[in-house]
Amino acid sequence: MQKFKEYSDAKRYKHHVNELARDIKTSGQQTPLTVVAAEEDGSYQLAPGADQAHFVPTRYWLLDGHHRLEALKKIGSEAAQVEVLPGKGFADAMDAARLTNQQVVQSLSPLERTENAWSAFNLERDTFRRMSVKMAAAKLRVSENTIKRFRDAVRQEGIQSAKIDPNAPRDKVEHQLQAYWSRKSTWGRLSIITWHAFKRSRRESNNPTSSGALKHLVKMEIIQKLFGEDGRHDPGVIVAALIELGRDAERQDGAAYLESKYKPKVYQPGTTDDDEAERDQVDHHQLGLEVARMLAQEVESREPGDF
Incomplete structure (x- = not known):
């Protein structure tokens, strides 16, 4: 079944690129590629009359448009329309990618959206961890219950490791959760496992062998x-x-x-x-x-x- 899925995905990918290539060749590129400037190989330059130097990138992170780029290569195009989003470096690119890739032609499945949201919550940068449940759910295109499950699972783990007080007042609950989740030993460990695997490990630890x-x-x-x-x-x-x-x-x-x-x-x-x-x-x-x-x-x- 795994080999069949890989074959099916490869076949669907190839068909999608071919369709895009035919459309671009006929009507031109309608949607630009989306990129964020990379820090590698860039330099700061002082423009005439400017008070401070500005960063001039020479490389970019491609966020949205991987299929369109393949289609452009397929038809032999040497140029592409590109939209440069604000930001610089891998961290900004990751944040932007999680938002732009919600509306691609081949949309993410519900499972992929959940894993994408879990990965966003376990970055070194706490952008999504500090958002309200409602805002994070809207940004990452998942349900509010999914975000609540993320937070509750990490909080329970913090309680088990004696890093979070289960009887703390309500005004300190969020502070303790953020402090525990911002530890590198927490987000660093959770960033290398999927939400599905983390949830399964918690279920197995809470249900010892009969x-x-x-x-x-x-x-x-x-x-x-x-x-x-x-x-x-x-x-x-x-x-x-x-x-x-x-x-x-x-x-x-x-x-x-x-x-x-x-x-x-x-x-x-x-x-x-x-x-x-x-x-x-x-x-x-x-x-x-x-x-x-x-x-x-x-x-x-x-x-x-x-x-």
Whole structure:
């Protein structure tokens, strides 16, 4: 399905560029490309009669019109109509791009709008974080409930990390949220994950594994261990042993009884058919204590003058 989606998107992209190329070739470029000046390679120049130098860019960030640019290249055009928006540098370009790309010919899907808004909220610049819910929703073309969910999720995370007081007065709630969200450890971490992934991680952390699932996991580990020994034990013997363990576990003191009854005993390693020691079953701590006790008894039993 992923490969089909990639193929479908590529096919749609190619068709859209071809349509734009035919339209521009016939009627000319009707809508200019939208750019913001880049800081790289630019210089400050003092115009005649001016009081201060102004920045003269030589490179630009393309915000809106990527398909139109491809179409212009396709028909071999060497010039393009361009609208330069106010601002300078990557941060200004990002802010402007989030607003201009809301009305492109191939509009963003609701999911893309949500992820775009989440990304805008987790920039180093707190432009969107400090907007009211209503204004941010209007600017980013998402619902007010979406913005409220962003804010509530980050606030709950701040409460869990003891950075936000859940009982703070209403006039301090917003201040604490903004202070927590403006920490680089917060927005920097959230900026590299999607809203969908962040929401899923919070849902999983708030819903720990059920007791039934944990019991199933333990049973799986037991069965995989017993039946995964390449025929070391007969399946019938394993099943009979499990039945007996079940009866032992039904006792009132089941856990303590099982631990005391089946705790590894101290003994010398046995040998298998290929004469290899089964050392993994030896309790070496208990074995060391037993050897020390035997040596002490041997010393006590010696007669004077014995070597």
